Amino acid sequence: MVKTGTAADLPARVRRAAEDARVGEFRAVYRPRSADRRSRTWLVLLGLPGLVLLPFAVAFLLDGFGWASGLSLLLTAAYLGAAGRVLVQEVLPGQSPTTVHLFEDGVVLSSWRAVTPFTWDAVTELRVSGVRSAATGVATWHLTLSGRPGTEGEALIDGDVPGARELVETVSREVTERVLPKYLSRVETGGKVRLGPFSVTRQGIAKDGEFVPWENVDRVEIEGGMVHVDRSDRPAGLTAIAAEVPNAVAFGELTRRLRGDVRPDGNGGRSVRSMNG
Template identity: 40%
Template sequence: MSFPEPVLERAAARRLGEPVRAFTARAGGRRYLAWAALLGLAGAVLALAATSYLRDDRPEPGVPVAVLSAGYLGGAVWLAGRTAPRGRRRAVYLFKDGIVLTGPGDPGVHQWDTLASVTVSGVQRAARGTTRWTITVTTSEGERIRLGDFADAHELGEALSAEVAGRAFPRHLAEIEAGETVRLGPFAVDLDGVEKDGVRAPWAAVSEVGIDNGMVYLRTADDLQVLTSIASRTPNAVAFVELCSRLRERHTENEHGL
């Protein structure tokens, strides 16, 4: 996908650097267009039938068929109108130092440093069905921007998470090293371990931290404690996993005097 000139101009004004990749809204509008075409065809056939009935002076079948035809044609116009702006406007443009978002409400231009967190979740409604991804970006000012229904949405979520979490990680690590507690969703992380809902796992007991099947998890070596959270409720889940891995490794090194 090419970068439109207005997008490039907005990015240049905010000094976002070189363009990297563009993501377009999933062509979910094709379903609306398909239904619009079917309704339009049915409405046209019914309109011809109604015209024939009325021409033959048969109002009993003609009037109901004409009303049904008008309903079908109105539905087709409504679906076509609903589809047009979605497919035409929604897009996310990644640049070296930020993003430009276009779509309903014109979400704007954001440098990476002004984005506080990203959450990503996917729902697969059938065993072999398409996974629908939801991406929520929160700015440092608390604005929440919800993205979803994008082609390559998983790749978009990974790209946004990597950029935002990569900047959040050193900040959170410095806060923890200064003796503070960092909260990422339901998890509280400090120099001694991780806590969630009153259950605490010290670093000496932690064996594994990761993200799998839409869940963020932390497991202890004895498997007696498993702290979990839905990825969509864990801002910067990637940064959380990296923080835990780093702090656990540091605790192990300190224990062995390395």
């Protein structure tokens, strides 16, 4: 769910991390719900019967009822074993849900085991992928942020959470605005920008040994969780999974700038095409 409010409403550890990182004014909180809710439901359904049966199993063992104690032990072990598996694999570390706290100058990612702040200026890589459910048509967004060496955070944002798409677009826009000038400067001075499997130079784009000069680049799109570099000289272009391309939106904007195919937006700036799940 998404929740607005003030910084005073945040958990103390999140508030301290935000103040230390100087991420600015608090905006909103985005909490995942679907996967975690399902896991916790199974944990209750399996764990509760096991806990109820446990004292009976102990009592039967103390009273020496062989068949009753054996059956109760078997059922208790089955229920608690299944609940323990859900707990370890889906609820505890590595699968714990991450909450995204959006601020004016960055985000703070928090789970029960860690709190990681990122200012927009400190983000070096942003990887975004969206998986759309065939049943509901709703996309679940996976965000991975990387900052200073050794600093990384991940979050899953359910598409049915109000404002989920806007959050993804906000993070993509803020990161793009900061890394794009660095990429342009590097290419314009004769350098190379490497983004996942793609390499961008003043001459064109390369991927896996295949080179496409700018005059043969038709367009670059991010759609359906894929990055497409369409060619004007042949049907097959260059493609890659969006999650494998760090700063994929910045990559798309960089190619449009170098091709001279940037459309002005209504505010006198430059438009950046958003990512689709």
